[in-house]
Amino acid sequence: MRYFGLILIAAACLVPVVWYVPLATSRDPIALFSQYLGSAALVLMGLNQFIATRMPGLETVFGPLDRIYVLHKWLGVIAMVAIGLHDIIDAEMNGLRGGPLAGIAEDIGEISLYGLLILVLASVITFIPYHLWKWSHRLIGIFFALGAFHFFFIEKPFSNAEPLGLYISAFCLLGLVSYAWMSVLRPMAPRGHGYTVASVKHLGGLTEVELTPRGRGLKHKPGQFAFLSVSGSGLSEEHPFTLSGAPRQDRVLRFSIKDLGDYTRRFRDRIEQGMDATVSGPFGHFSMPSGREPQVWVGAGIGITPFLAFAEHLKQRETGQVKLYYCVRERDDIPYAVELEKIAEAVSSLEVIIVNSAEGVRLTPERIAADLGGELARAHVFFCGPVAMRKALKSGLVLKGMRASRFHFEEFEMRTGIGLRRFAAWLWDRGTYAIEKRRASGAHPAE
Template sequence: MRLPGLILIVLATLVPVIWFAPLAGERDAVALFSQYLGASALILMGINQFLATRVAGIETIFGSLDRIYILHKWLGVVALVAMGLHDIIDAEMNGLRGGPLSGIAEDIGEVSLYGLLILILASVITFIPYHLWKWSHRLIGVFFLMGAFHYFFIEKPFSNFEPLGLYISAFCILGIVSYVWMSLLRPMTPRGHVYEVDLVRRVGGLTELVLLPKGRGMKHKPGQFAFLSINDGALGEEHPFTLSGAPAQDRSLRFSIKDLGDYTKRLHKTVEPGMEALVCGPYGHFSMPKGRDPQIWIGAGVGITPFLAFAESLRTADAGPVKLYYCVREQDDVPYAVELENIAEAVPNLELVIVNSAEGIRLTADRIAGDLDGDLSTAHVFFCGPVAMRKALKTDLVLKGMRASRFHFEEFEMRTGIGLRVLAAWLWDRGVYELEKRNSALRQPAE
């Protein structure tokens, strides 16, 4: 995430303090704090609805879209905590201004709270199937509408037409407009570039698609991703995939898609040449730096896809020495190995190293440092692959002298949890440990 975007979000939630502070002298401070928490939750939810729109320029302020999805998740969690505290802490006080709908607004606020609680928790429980999650996620906007209704008509110590009321209302309207756009208007007026599927082939466990534009087409940079949907009943839902081909003059696109879920398996079985596709994008800031500093590329499994585009672009780019580590665990053919070897032969500054764990070989920070003669201070490292591998390599490389800011990675999984699996595993292990400890004590003879 980019710092300017985070600062704007923090300031947006702090600005209401300007108007809440003078009220503290004449109102119950605890109840007023509860009112502030409710207002902050609405502000964060309104911003969150806006972040989901993917409007042009949003990456400039908040960072690449893969990071925005992480921000989107955590804003939802923080807003949920603020809503929960607002509900727990008594917000009632004497002399409040309301209207004939204040009672209904109170009840609707309760429904909104519990609806958002269920749906936001469902969003961070990653083992819920994607299609069920996406369907339920659309309902968040409905409960946000109910929360906005609660705010507009509930009794409160200020009017909707005072500066504080207008400020909070603006974020409610922002969220409502964003939700209506994404759920109703955008599907009726799809935005994107129309393509035709020209080639479908299997490369190892990947489905490769080559698309030809039916109009101007989309211009992209190596390493970016786009949202793809196929004009077919089973494949009409859009999904994000990395573009595995370098930019072409005819603006053709290549996707290399692994069978990881229901949609990608259906795509493998269903997609055929001649089908129409809609591509929306491009997105992401995972791109090569300018200059001639040494670069290390690490692609693990399907994480090789952005580096296919990187490698192709080296034919015309002016770059320093590049070493590509392609980490696989294949017993037979390695996807794209021949293509990468051919590019490496044609591009003098690219060296390909295939690291095959099936042969007992592992990539370590020691090996990377050794290949750079121990000098990691000037190198840029680009990684795409499993999170655990990324964290381990980054930690070890930083300890060996690499600057953390020069370790670049893409959030490969846009839908992430908040550590519920880790927590469950820890609780299970802890429970087993305590049970074994207790049984061991019972087995010991009494003194």
């Protein structure tokens, strides 16, 4: 996530203060602060709708798309907190300007608040099935439109034609146009690159698909991902997948997709050779550095996919020594071991190491540091796999002398929570501990 983009967002929220502060001399400052919170929430939601469009140039300002998804989530959460405080803190004051629709706008604001609250909670409660979440997520724009209506017509200490009114209105319009583009115009407009499914292979729990372009095709870098949709058979919904093949001159693409949910199960059962597909992208900045410094690649399970492209690309470029740790849970769960070992035979700089947890072997920071033989401070580490494993390896390697900026990863999950499950677990543990402590002291829990 780029600091420049975060600074722009913070500045956009703070600009209204320039106009709100002079109003505080003649208005109730508490009520005025409540109105500022409502205005800031509309700015954040308007920007959030725009960020969701995946427009070209967004990655330049805000960082790779995987980080933009994280930003999108937190902007929504912060906006929801601001709206909630706006509703709780009394914003009423005397002598406000309104119109005939002010009463209706007040009621619509309440509908917008509770609708957004429900949908934002549905977005961060990750056990809700993906297809239900995605369907409900599309409704956020409708409730944002209701919030914009509330702003346009509610009684407030300034008019829509004044600088402050025009400023907030601009972000409302940005959000409404972005929502209209995503929900109505974009599905109707030609997008992406047309492909044909050339081959389908089932490798254990993986479905490997090769696509041949019907036109000029997509140009990508090793490690990037793209959005894939397949015509017919309930597979037309776009989903992001890592491109597991290195770039080719003929622009043929390979995806390796693991059966992890409803869509990927349908994909495995219904994908057939000859189907038409659309690929949009590429996205992401998960790419190898230039230079001869040592590199460590850690691919856990399906997290091996970007490193398949990395390894294949080594045939076309020189690099320092590369150690690839392929972490699996059982011997049968390594469909690409043979392919990687063949590449390692042809590329002297690549060493492939299978780490099989079923055999009691674990990848630890100590092992990586020892295998590098004192080169850890110079090395770049690339990781793709479970979040818990990533955090453990990164913290351990940093303690052993690696610079944090040299640990590269992408947010493997596009949809993440905000720690509600961990908070619930913490409350449960605290409650259980208190009960056990009371029992140990001889007191009854209900006393």
